[in-house]
Amino acid sequence: MTAQRIDGKALAARLQETVAARTAGLGATQGLRPGLAVVLVGSDPASQVYVRSKRRRTAEAGMQSFAHELPEDTGEAALLELIARLNTDPAVHGVLVQLPLPAHIDPMRVLAAIDPAKDVDGFHVVNAGRLATGQPGLVPCTPLGCMMLLRERHADLSGLHAVVLGRSNIVGKPMAQLLLAENCTVTVVHSRSRDLPMLCRQADILVAAVGRPELVRGDWIRPGATVIDVGINRVVRPDGTARLIGDVAFDEAAAVAGAITPVPGGVGPMTIACLLANTLIASCRQAGLPDPDLTPAPGA
Numbered sequence: 001m002t003a004q005r006i007d008g009k010a011l012a013a014r015l016q017e018t019v020a021a022r023t024a025g026l027g028a029t030q031g032l033r034p035g036l037a038v039v040l041v042g043s044d045p046a047s048q049v050y051v052r053s054k055r056r057r058t059a060e061a062g063m064q065s066f067a068h069e070l071p072e073d074t075g076e077a078a079l080l081e082l083i084a085r086l087n088t089d090p091a092v093h094g095v096l097v098q099l100p101l102p103a104h105i106d107p108m109r110v111l112a113a114i115d116p117a118k119d120v121d122g123f124h125v126v127n128a129g130r131l132a133t134g135q136p137g138l139v140p141c142t143p144l145g146c147m148m149l150l151r152e153r154h155a156d157l158s159g160l161h162a163v164v165l166g167r168s169n170i171v172g173k174p175m176a177q178l179l180l181a182e183n184c185t186v187t188v189v190h191s192r193s194r195d196l197p198m199l200c201r202q203a204d205i206l207v208a209a210v211g212r213p214e215l216v217r218g219d220w221i222r223p224g225a226t227v228i229d230v231g232i233n234r235v236v237r238p239d240g241t242a243r244l245i246g247d248v249a250f251d252e253a254a255a256v257a258g259a260i261t262p263v264p265g266g267v268g269p270m271t272i273a274c275l276l277a278n279t280l281i282a283s284c285r286q287a288g289l290p291d292p293d294l295t296p297a298p299g300a
């Protein structure tokens with residue numbers, strides 16, 4: 001048996017197209033142009049690549065992109081001051097501070113400073129609390145993208161057993177909340193869990209988000225399960241070139257699973273498309289407009 005490959009790159013392109021169409025509509029009917037500010041502190045090369053890619057996709061969607069690149073030795077106070085300015089800037093509807101931050105800056109303080117209405121990462125405790133209590137807010141991009149990928153395979157998740165491997169605030173915990181809201185039975189497992197392979201084998205849906213290259217082997221997968229691989233691990237080949245691998249040993253898992261997302265081309269592209277979707281949603285709410293319809297136009 002070979003699993004269905006869930007194509008995140010194609011789904012992300014479709015979502016981005018829909019977001020771009022709705023963005024153009026907002027401009028034409030409301031004179032409103034969504035704006036996203038992306039803040040990068042320091043010069044971590046991987047972060048620079050991600051941030052550049054976010055800016056390019058923001059512009060492609062017809063949104064305004066505001067770039068703020070601060071030196072590595074920027075103080076926490078200066079960063080908080082910038083966030084305060086972005087919070088009150090009417091042209092800015094979304095604020096994203098790229099993580100990780102340099103060690104001398106407390107990420108919790110920084111995330112707490114972002115206006116929850118502009119928190120397009122969905123990392124503010126107010127948005128985390130809204131998600132946990134079933135109230136409308138902004139949902140973290142990676143788990144939101146994972147839910148859209150799951151919908152490619154499952155019309156209804158009700159009653160399915162979902163196992164989330166990883167308990168981070170940015171993926172594992174919000175992922176568990178979203179699955180619970182879709183009536184899954186949810187188990188969250190992590191590095192201290194006893195017998196990880198046995199626990200993962202219970203999963204109709206397995207979401208791997210631990211950041212350990214190819215931790216999940218073929219014999220951890222229940223036959224026919226849907227596997228969502230959130231891992232983005234950069235590994236260097238013997239010849240010195242780099243490649244990306246997931247948290248799941250793809251070939252082994254694909255031989256057992258019913259459906260699986262690849263790395264690259266799975267969750268990663270959906271994360272950025274959902275960032276644009278969140279920026280559009282935040283813009284509409286700040287303008288007092290209803291949420292945009294993000295289901296693709298017929299034939300798209």
Ligand SMILES: Nc1nc(=O)c2c([nH]1)NC[C@@H]1CN(c3ccc(C(=O)N[C@@H](CCC(=O)O)C(=O)O)cc3)C=[N+]21
Pocket residue numbers: 049050096097098099100121141232244263264265266267268269270271272
């Ligand atoms: N405040 C904040 N918000 C984030 O959303 C955030 C962050 N900080 N820090 C870093 C992580 C990582 N992240 C990715 C986004 C897209 C891809 C992506 O598009 N990946 C492509 C491949 C890209 C490549 O080739 O390097 C793929 O999987 O196909 C990956 C990783 C967002 N992050």
Ligand SMILES: [Mg+2]
Pocket residue numbers: 008262263264265266267268269
């Ligand atoms: Mg991917």
